[in-house]
Amino acid sequence: MSGMEPRRSQQWYGGDDRNSYIHRAWMRRGLPADAFGGTRPHIALANTASDLTPCNSHLTEVARSVADGVHAAGGVALHLPVVSIGETQVRPTAMLWRNMAAMAIEEMLRANPIDAVVLLGGCDKTIPALLMAAASVDLPAVVVPGGPMLTGTFRGVPLGCGTDVWKLSEEVRAGTLAEAEFQRSESSMIRSRGHCNTMGTASTMGLLAEVLGMTLPGIAGTPAPDSRLLEAAHATGILAVELADSGLRPGAVMTRASFLNAIVALAALGGSTNAVVHLLAIAGRLGVDLTQDDFDRAGSGVPLLVDLQPAGRFLMDDLYRAGGLHAVLAEVRDLLDPAALTVTGRPLVAYLDQVLIYDREVIRPRDAPLRAEAGIAVLYGNLAPDGAVIKPAAATPELLSHRGPAVVFDSVEDLHARLDDPDLPVTADSVLILRGCGPRGYPGMPEVSNLPLPAKLLALGVRDMVRICDGRMSGTAYGTVVLHVAPEAAAGGPLAKVRTGDMIVLDVERRLLAVDIPDADLAAREPSPAAAAAYAAPRRGWEKLYVDTVLQANTGADCDFLIGSSGDRVARESH
Template structure:
């Protein structure tokens, strides 16, 4: 180990403070646990209310074995767990709160190295954000997807199947009793969503960033090889403490660009955008929406996985997983350092895909240009995002009338109204659902289509909003419009009947209304009532817009591991 272990500030010597620190921690620990060997904290997001992470206690035990084996002392620390499907108003509302707790608890305790256990959508970014701010040697273990689901002889993906089947019910094509029976067929095992939703995307992002051991992303939760990797992570974190290998050496601009390219190649979630931008703000790297557009623009779509494809994550792993994808785009990746101590490009095996129907080659991709597209125009002067791989190709260039909804409650109140003035060529517009307006920027951007349109056999329309959408969702959906309407953005000027133009190839989203008419209009903010106290008060006062990662302004930058005042 280089220098004296940080934890020795608590444990070394014969002072009264050292005496009480050791005495309180003994509880079965041997005397040599305090002799300077690395104290490794395992930040565990296990919770019964986060079913995706319900197997993390077992993973933590295998990490501990690896830490003990390599001469460290493992210490498990429960940290906030954000269950994506259950939390209200939305899990994103709590991402930075969880990150703050992770950061402060790591800094405040006698810790030399950190292992992060994340899986469900927001647990991965919140852990990365918090640990990056402290900048102690850190690596992550992601918990893996659940096994494949199946319904009536076809793959049923977690999340994506929900959107598909619920629309069939609303269209009158499927009885509600079948929807109920599909629930248990969709969720067969422990693990996060088995589509390339946000959880799988962020696992791929974590590995592309260099924050996990190679082979972690996509390794199914019930697979015993995940426990083997967890043991290896316990070995490796002790070595990292000795090498003083910190997130600041890993989370570089080059690593962020690699993550963007991987998101494109796997057809990943648009939610990666706000998390990568927030992470860049946290570690002080020059990285913006334009970098996301440029880095991903010419990357081919290789993973034929729902929602952009047909297969599920168990198939993805069987076909070679992220390693097979990285091998196909290796010449476009940066040789950024990883927690293994080697550059990302050096740890790619070179093995081809074992199933070309699941992971294609760069020569014969699903699509040649799969990157997330960043749009500009008078509707989104600070940017908006669309996922072309999940959109209807014919709608990527479109002009239609606006049908405007002021908040998600207004949408729910009117969308099923048979008298709603809406046609398949129209553009559904939802506002008041950005970071500040909702608050928390919920995943409601993929608005369900009106029943009258569904009954006509239409399954997609252009939809635009200042909200996000689930990574498991699909459709021609423009998201993250910045600034949001609640922050005075031009989305608040749109009226039903206005003409909107979308041209993804030209990266344009514009409202076709004369400037003098827009200047005369009063904006509609559609924001929730202001909070006078509590977390919501802090959040709404300090949350930044989507183009800056939708994080809290005072959390930008790192604060290190030093604690100025001692405990007495």
């Protein structure tokens, strides 16, 4: 609480009129009288725990430790279940509901008598949605990332959840792994509570929440079953009370400097391409001037230091053992903006002194990186007038400059129907193109850009090809995949006009993605009728609102009416 300004919760509980009476009386189910006098801040625990979001199911236990910390610091802890999105469960894709979850969480934070909020998330879309909501309502907020699971093993080999699903399933299709063995690996893949143990989207966004300054320093990347997560959760509860007193808000923490630091970290970590759309969307809620090109400018020359799947060998509990996020950041400290703050009020870089790397195989020193240049490359050309992205660290180096004939699929259903057709006109030099998978077309921009390879090529030993799509791919995936093509086919993008047999040019060094035909000829073509017939055409509900208002990937795929913020003020009293 800055200065002598009354707590926000006192707008509900202060006074002796009928409305204040109602607000207090209905909350006296266990809360003592001194909870309403304005001396004790009311802290919401916005919790995405759900049995249908298995990666977040342990957050109820974590929330109890947060509540204990809030109470120890003199605050009032209030559990607030919020919309939860299970990446592995919901159909058609969790991304369809990221914006809805952010909107619902924002409205609940604004509508309720709270002075600060602790945001508990883990699975891919939950931390982005929580941060988007916190940015738009701009109440004092702090994140508790749920943390990665421990590493399981199969036939004596560590399993990277997600990444090894793709690998093992392709081996089945290639005939080199028996279906029964593949099914047997299923019970080994998910060893414990927590989100994916690869450097997928969940791991990436948990770590970047800390780089953005929005967590207790040192918590990100703590494995979900580790007792130290509960210890840090307790400390976060104490910090939330301090935030309610200081009034430090997300808008003062997540500045342009913070986002540029996150881009540097994304590259050094080998993080998920999904971070591009999530960071852009969070920045859009804050009014921070961040563009897709910033990812290339600030991150493309940063060395890849973390040897984790899918770009490397190890897994998230190895990263934690090796020194964790701070050890990585210390190696690129000269690339970080020292002005960027954390929720403690201290700069991020203040926590990087005397940090050590304990395993230099997992975290490479700056002078011996896994790759000299990592990060996200942003491509332009007549196939992507508004840009597309590629993660070179996950690609086959020889394919980063490639020319080959297109093999075009008009929808996910078309892909499944024809991919393994023995007569499909495809070779290892072909470029697989899948369209109709952007924010508007599918809808929700599904993680399908890392197309499976044709069975007849798998049988010949082919394990990577150039693939192009207007959708996304899982952060656990790998390969030479160009994704987030904008505008998407369903929004009139030129991807809708490409035909099988067209020569496609990919040149990552030149940042070029093009179809080798004259621009006038491309413009004169009609879009594919088969692709148009497969685009989403919802008649009601959130899906219709989403399709009618969603923006393109190059700006974060938020809805046009959700850009920006409305602050924490409630316009009208309810009683």
